[in-house]
Amino acid sequence: xxxxxxxxxxKSYRSVKAVKKLTLSIxxxxxxxxxxxxxxxxxxxLSILTGILRQDTGAxxxxxxxxxxxxxxxxxxxxxxxxxxxxxxxxxxxxxxxxIKEMGFEDIDRVLRETKLDDxxxxxxxxxxxxxxxxxxxxxxxxxxxxxxxxxxxxxGLDPEGIAEVRETILLQVExxxxxxxxxxxxxxxxxxxxxxxILKKGDLLASGSVKDIxxxxxxxxxxxSENPKLRKLLEPSEIVSELREENGLLVAALKPGKSIEDLNxxxxxxxxxxxxxxxxxxxxxxxxxxLVKDQTP
Amino acid sequence: MKKLIRIExxxxxxxxxxxxxxxxxxxxxxxxxxxxxxxxxQIPVISLSDVFRFPDVWAFMTWITExxxxxxxxxxxxxxxxxxxxxxxxxxxxxxxxxxxxxxxKIVLIFLLALLATALIGLTTIxxxxxxxxxxxxxxxxxxxxxxxxxxxSSFTLMIIGMLxxxxxxxxxxxxxxxxxxxxFISPILFMIFTKKExxxxxxxxxxxxxxxxxxxxxxxxxxxxxxxPEPVNASSFEIIPKGLPLWGNILVVAGYLVILVFLSYRxxxxxxxx
Numbered sequence: 001x002x003x004x005x006x007x008x009x010x011k012s013y014r015s016v017k018a019v020k021k022l023t024l025s026i027x028x029x030x031x032x033x034x035x036x037x038x039x040x041x042x043x044x045x046l047s048i049l050t051g052i053l054r055q056d057t058g059a060x061x062x063x064x065x066x067x068x069x070x071x072x073x074x075x076x077x078x079x080x081x082x083x084x085x086x087x088x089x090x091x092x093x094x095x096x097x098x099x100i101k102e103m104g105f106e107d108i109d110r111v112l113r114e115t116k117l118d119d120x121x122x123x124x125x126x127x128x129x130x131x132x133x134x135x136x137x138x139x140x141x142x143x144x145x146x147x148x149x150x151x152x153x154x155x156x157g158l159d160p161e162g163i164a165e166v167r168e169t170i171l172l173q174v175e176x177x178x179x180x181x182x183x184x185x186x187x188x189x190x191x192x193x194x195x196x197x198x199i200l201k202k203g204d205l206l207a208s209g210s211v212k213d214i215x216x217x218x219x220x221x222x223x224x225x226s227e228n229p230k231l232r233k234l235l236e237p238s239e240i241v242s243e244l245r246e247e248n249g250l251l252v253a254a255l256k257p258g259k260s261i262e263d264l265n266x267x268x269x270x271x272x273x274x275x276x277x278x279x280x281x282x283x284x285x286x287x288x289x290x291x292l293v294k295d296q297t298p
Numbered sequence: 299m300k301k302l303i304r305i306e307x308x309x310x311x312x313x314x315x316x317x318x319x320x321x322x323x324x325x326x327x328x329x330x331x332x333x334x335x336x337x338x339x340q341i342p343v344i345s346l347s348d349v350f351r352f353p354d355v356w357a358f359m360t361w362i363t364e365x366x367x368x369x370x371x372x373x374x375x376x377x378x379x380x381x382x383x384x385x386x387x388x389x390x391x392x393x394x395x396x397x398x399x400x401x402x403x404k405i406v407l408i409f410l411l412a413l414l415a416t417a418l419i420g421l422t423t424i425x426x427x428x429x430x431x432x433x434x435x436x437x438x439x440x441x442x443x444x445x446x447x448x449x450x451x452s453s454f455t456l457m458i459i460g461m462l463x464x465x466x467x468x469x470x471x472x473x474x475x476x477x478x479x480x481x482x483f484i485s486p487i488l489f490m491i492f493t494k495k496e497x498x499x500x501x502x503x504x505x506x507x508x509x510x511x512x513x514x515x516x517x518x519x520x521x522x523x524x525x526x527x528p529e530p531v532n533a534s535s536f537e538i539i540p541k542g543l544p545l546w547g548n549i550l551v552v553a554g555y556l557v558i559l560v561f562l563s564y565r566x567x568x569x570x571x572x573x
Contacts (some may be wrong), residue, residue: 050392052572073394083385088312099305100393140393 001028002064003148004049005178009058011044016074021205023060026196030214031222033071034212035289036200042183045200046152049181050077050271063147065075073101076146078154086126090136094143103144111139114169121219131162149173152183166194187289199289219223219255220281221264222247225273234271240264250277302403303410305390308405309377315372323369327418330363331425348392350430351517353441358511359423360449366452368481370411371460375473378404378464388572397567404461405560412454416446448511455508455552456481458559465566482504501542507551510542 004026011019019041026032047053051072062071062126084093094108112118115135120128128136134154139147144294154170155163170193174180190197191211198208208215218296223227225231228251235241241253241265261280269274310316337346349358381387387400395403420443427439460477467473485505492500501507543551 049395052388069391069394069396069399071394072392077392079388079392083389085309085312085386086384087314088308092308092312096305096308096390097393099301099308100390100395102301140389294379 002026003028003030004060004181005061005064006045006060009045009048009060010056011041011048011053012056012273016257017203019048019055022200022203024198024204024205024208026179026181028179030178030196030232031174031194033184033197034181034183035185035187035190035197035298037185039202040185040200041203042185043152043201044203046077046079046150046181046183049077050079050123050150074146075142075148075150076141077150077152078134078137078141079150079152081105081156081294082133082134082140083138083258084125084140084267087124089122089124090128090139091121093136097140097143101144107129107143107145112141112170114142115139116165125169130157131159132163134158134166135169138166142169142173148179148181150181153185155184155186155189219259219261220252220254220282221261222250222252222277222279223268224250224277225268225275227273231268231271231273235264235267238267242268252281299402299406302399302406303383306403306407313377315376319369319373319376319402323373324418325367326369327422328377330359331422334362334426335430347430350426352427352431352434352439353443354515355423355430355469356442356445357513357515359419360445361425361514363419363422364449364452367415367456368478369456370415370453371477372474373411373458374404374460375464375477376470377407378461378469379473382464383470384404385572391572393540396521397570398564399573401563401567408457408461412450415453416450419449421560432488433466443562445512445525451549451552451556452508452511455556455559458556458563459508459539460561462563463565465563472567473566482505490534502551507543507548507555510548511545511552513545516546519521 002025004024005022006022008015009019009022022041022045026232032046038041044053048055048068049062050069056206060067062075065071085096088096090112091108096109098105098108102148105209107120108121112121117132117135117139117199120132125133125136134157138151138154146206149170151170155166155231158166163201167189170182182190182193193233194211196209197211199206199214228246228249232244232246232251235251235253236244240256240259242256243254245252253264261278265275265278299432334346381400383404390400391397424439428434431438458467463477463480464470464473467476485503488503489500489506501510542548
């Protein structure tokens, strides 16, 4: 079942085009990451999807229907920093959300427990640390077990312990089978949590698909033998490497998916080459992401 | 509707500035019960007690307490601008309220505040009337009680104007300044500028039309009647409206303004950026 369908969505702020004809489809149970550097249009996209902003052109549908405020009661969202009534305590702030969602107050205990805020339930929102505020935002998003969770940079401003806690909470929801839409500029976050990813830059969709396909960690190998040019000629059209170049007298190759360093060694040996130097250089996801964002600028 | 009232209830009943301002409003109204008769003792020749008697007390009280509605409007401005400064309009939309519901919840709150104000004025008026009238029958006591209706409209409209200022300006201090500036300076100055007969439209100026819903009682006529006859006055002193539009005309004008103001409020919220 398609949970979210976005078609040609565009939004400009005067001369700045924040989102350009974005088309995306998110299926039930997917953990979908919107990945991109700051200013890539992630927050604008999520703000449109949660009713805060209006798109200039294009359309989107939640659960197969045109968007309505009532649909948003089935979506738990945290867009940028959470905003609540500073003079109200956590419990009363969550009661307001319960009222908006037209549900009872029974779920407040659970979400406060899950976000480890139950001992601060009577504290006013303004007295919370940034990390706690962020956790309250997640608690509010989790109220009523929503079908979809929309989180925009949920670990922003958190300390390492806070980041780990928030990720753990999100992962728990993903394991439960919730549909997640997560915007982040942190690649490792998307990699750890999401099954699918869309990479955005300056409002353009650069790539989308499963994390496996888009962000597979390629193995890069450096090697050499006494006859490097001959071996290169044989390797280039082979099924083993996807990319081959020479660096300081060494051959550097990116292995095709499913191929290992042993396959490369065996191939060379079978063709009569004895490899004198062989080392693995993993190409980090970060490097791949930066490469993608850098190279595919339209 | 019940949902919107409950949401507003959680917000405002825990908001200390709201409690303080509303408390001040109630104290000011109640103090009137004590202060007006005291003023009366300072003026030996003309007895102000005459305006505290049924049925004239209705007109006097609705007129004299009309400016108290400014305090209620300030509460509305504060509550509305706070939603912008705390970004809580945005939060409510994210979790499932429509933009129009954001305005509806404020209008419901304003309606309830106007009801409270009208009830309080009604109660105070009855107390003053009961303590100052020589002869009390139900007919005399309730003869001008209908004045509470234009008072309610006046109170409701003034708060709606306050909300519109808050929606347009978004900043608490600036909204209050602009609202008070218009109510206290700009509107009276405009009214004074357009004094010529051909400029009768001055009676249609929003604040002026709204204030005239609870017009100044014809005190001279009341005292004159008292000199002619020592008996309690049965007739309403409000058959003669001093100047401008008749009361029903004013009610129509203000109702027209109300429709425009509410429509504008919804339009503004529809187009407002909530980020």
